[in-house]
Amino acid sequence: MQTPGSQPVTEGSDQVVRARVTMGYDRGMHARPALLLAQRAREFQADVALVLISCPVDISTPPGTRADAKSMLDLMFLQAPRGSELDVEAVGADAEAAVEAIEALFRDRFGIRD
Secondary structure (H helix, E strand, O other), X not given: OEOOOOOOOOOOOOOOEEEEEEOXXXXXXXXXXXXXXXXXXXXXXXXXXXXXXXXXXXXXXXXXXXXXXXXXXXXXXXXXXXXXXXXEEEXXXXXXXXXXXXXXXXXXXXXXXX
């Protein structure tokens, strides 16, 4: 399943770079982290997506749902609360750098301290 407007990461001849991250921010994926993540993803030419793997609570978004990481709205549709596991996937010339940058956002809890 995909969120509205999302596209699968194209594999073609490019290799998909993946990393598993956990939502550590207390409020989950809401407007502020979605905006910060989308802004960071847009810094790269690679196609970047987040895929919901698991969630600690019942939400309407099923596992396997893919969101375009460059779209704030797509990211918010994931509804990923704290403790959710997601895969960051990227394809393109700077895919590895894109995945590393997004991993860093998750590690730093999006730089949000409240």
